[in-house]
Amino acid sequence: MKNITNIAFDADDTLWINETYFQETEAEFCALLADYMSAREVSGELYKTESANNAIYGYGVKGFALSMIETALRVSQNRLEPRLISKIIDMEKSLLQKPVVLLDGVREVLEKLGGRYRLVVATKGDISSQERKLEESGLLGYFHHIEIMSYKGEKNYKKLLGHLDCAPENFLMVGNSYKSDIEPVLALGGWGAYVPFHVTWQHEKVENENLSRPRLIVLEKITDILKYL
Ligand SMILES: [Mg+2]
Incomplete structure (x- = not known):
């Protein structure tokens, strides 16, 4: 990895907690529709809608809220009480204002790599x-560039x-997402450091991840990257 000059970090569930908040909101949403279906079934319906x-919507809280409303209307066969729609909108607003809780070791990693590499954020969402x-x-100062993409695929990378004027072999x-952070970058000839978070959004799950690929390292925690760089 001695040719690496640019390091990009995913944000949600790599720098800070995110999926945990979504899962809490989804549990609340399922409870809201308990009169119509079991939590498991509501979850399945929401997954289909999303x-x-x-x-169409891209990734993020607002699209998630619209998908919750659409699912609630379908599940209730349009008999949903309007106050429940208000409740879903409140859940969305609260999700948009959750505190930013950094994952362990993030600041230390950015601090140590900051002077030696060009650091960027590559994320998707609203x-x-x-x-x-x-x-x-409070991390903005570490980054040379912030890229917010609608979709994390080869084209956008x-x-x-x-x-960045950077060759793939230097990147x-x-x-935390094999599908959107790792796979497209490896396909372009870049390097990937996969740091799974303890919960993964269902849409990001991949069957049979191939973890022994060239230019891929798998880390248990983000600070482990310091052993390589
Ligand atoms: Mg992520």
Whole structure:
């Protein structure tokens, strides 16, 4: 890894806690619809709605809220009480304002790598909500560039590399999602450091991840990266 010059970090569940808040909200949502279906069934329905909507809404809290409302209407066969829609909107607003809790070791890693590499953030989600979290995280000063993408695929990583004027072999992406942080970067010829978070969003799950690939390292915690760099 001696040729690495640029390191990009995913944000949600790599720098700070995120999925935990979504799962709490989903549990609340399921409880709201308990008169119509079991929690498991509501979760399944929400998953279906989100899968159909991700391409239209992109990723983030607002799209998630619209998918909750759509699911609630379908599950209740349009008999949902309007106050429950208000409740879902309240849940969305509260999700948008959750405190930013950094994961262990993040600040130490950025502090140690900061002077020696060019550090960037590569994340997806609602722009306003990701900007708020970055602002509140107190980490902005470590980063040379922030890239908020609608979708994390090869095309957008290629664009980021172009913007950074960085060859793939000099680029390392650190993230908790194999599907959106690691796979596309490896495919372009870059490096990946996969740091799984204890919960994974269902849409980011991959069957049979191939963890022994060239230019891929798997870390138990983010500070382990310091052993390599
Ligand atoms: Mg993530």
